[in-house]
Amino acid sequence: MNILVYGAGVIGSVYAARLQEAGHRVSLLARGQRAVSLRTHGIQLENAANGRKTTTQVSIVERLAPTDSYDVVLVTVRFDQLHAVLPILAANRQVSTLLFLLSNPVGMQQFALLDPQRIVLGFPAIGGVRKEDVVHYITLRQMPTMLGEVDGRVTPRLRQLAAIFKQAGFTARLSPDMQTWLQTHAITDIGIISATIMAGKKSALLARSRHNVAQLVQAIREGLLALRALGTPLTPFSLTLLFLWLPRWFTVTLMQALLRSRLSTLGIDPHLGDDIGEYNQMAQEIMERLRTSPRTTPTLNRLLVSLEQPTH
Incomplete structure (x- = not known):
């Protein structure tokens, strides 16, 4: 699967690296010094639970153009940054699935610019901190990666997303009411x-x-x-x-x-x-x-x- 991870913080970095290692073609959107570091050193992770360190090379991009095509865009920006990202996602109509792995207490009210059929709601199962170029993270066992269609249906798309996360080593759970x-x-x-x-x-x-x-x-x-x-x-x-x-x-x-x-x-x-x-x-x-x-x-x-x- 061809995946763009939109956001290169802790959550985006961990999901991008794990999905790439699971055999998917992953691009990570990053800007400024973070983009320079990622191109030079790759995604550097340290699992705080066991001390395991990994370095994963992924394609680094600095923008999502209206004509760019991916199977899925995985959005991992902060809630207070979302308003700046939505017009960019709306301008691109090539991507049929936009998965929002982030805090969102107002649900679909945020997404007036987007076709609801494109949206999958979710929440990540990662916590951590980035110190310089290294992301120190922990997987939240008490909370799996949550996924849900806007209308609550369990669709083939949702099952496929759950499968790719499980393939990448995450626990995934489907919710009938993600909002x-x-x-x-x-x-x-x-x-x-x-x-x-x-x-x-x-x-x-x-x-x-x-x-x-x-x-x-x-x-x-x-x-x-x-x-x-x-x-x-x-x-x-x-x-x-x-x-x-x-x-x-x-x-x-x-x-x-x-x-x-x-x-x-x-x-x-x-x-x-x-x-x-x-x-x-x-x-x-x-x-x-x-x-x-x-x-x-x-x-x-x-x-x-x-x-x-x-x-x-």
């Missing part, structure tokens, strides 16, 4: 990032305070209940179980353990710098919706103030 999945996930994401900032911008610092983690759990619980009160079914079920059904003390203990783990070091802490703009925009979008709910979110509201503060 709801992304909204639910956004509430947990913005809650965790906000609480971590307030605790000193380190997930391990947040984990030390049971009181602060309890506030985080309450904030996420409020957000989920407010979303459900709007008639939105919560998915995945694991979040409903964790934040709404299990005893509060158990969820707090589990969250403390998670925040002390390497998963948090690479999956949360790297987002506390330049990525804050992305989470601030996500928070604005999801809270605009939650404000119409009959359920209030006072704890979540207090946490989200941290996203509006300077991070340096």
Whole structure:
């Protein structure tokens, strides 16, 4: 399969390298010094779970032209960068499948410029940080690469995408309602990032305070209940179980353990710098919706103030 990965950050780099190694023809869109580095040194990865280092050569391109043809464009840019990318994708009508592997709490509202038939929604299963030219990453076992058609059908296209990700070593799962999945996930994401900032911008610092983690759990619980009160079914079920059904003390203990783990070091802490703009925009979008709910979110509201503060 001929694949363009649009975005050369942590997520795009890992998916591009894995798909290339699985035998696909992969191009990676990068610009500036990142493009120079990738052409010179290839995609340099280090798996934080086992220390394995790899270097993978892929074709580097700096733009998607209206006449360029690929089987799939895999979009891995940040949510706050998406508005700049959509006109470029809309101008190219050669590519029939645009897979968005990114945070998107507003679903299809973002994609007015695009033919909905071209769109597949998804979410990545990678966390990490790029230090100079090397991407240090970890695969999130608790969260597979999520994929879903806009209308919820399980199509041959969706099965094919799941197959190529599995071939590349990822776990893939199909969702009948990715738009709801992304909204639910956004509430947990913005809650965790906000609480971590307030605790000193380190997930391990947040984990030390049971009181602060309890506030985080309450904030996420409020957000989920407010979303459900709007008639939105919560998915995945694991979040409903964790934040709404299990005893509060158990969820707090589990969250403390998670925040002390390497998963948090690479999956949360790297987002506390330049990525804050992305989470601030996500928070604005999801809270605009939650404000119409009959359920209030006072704890979540207090946490989200941290996203509006300077991070340096």
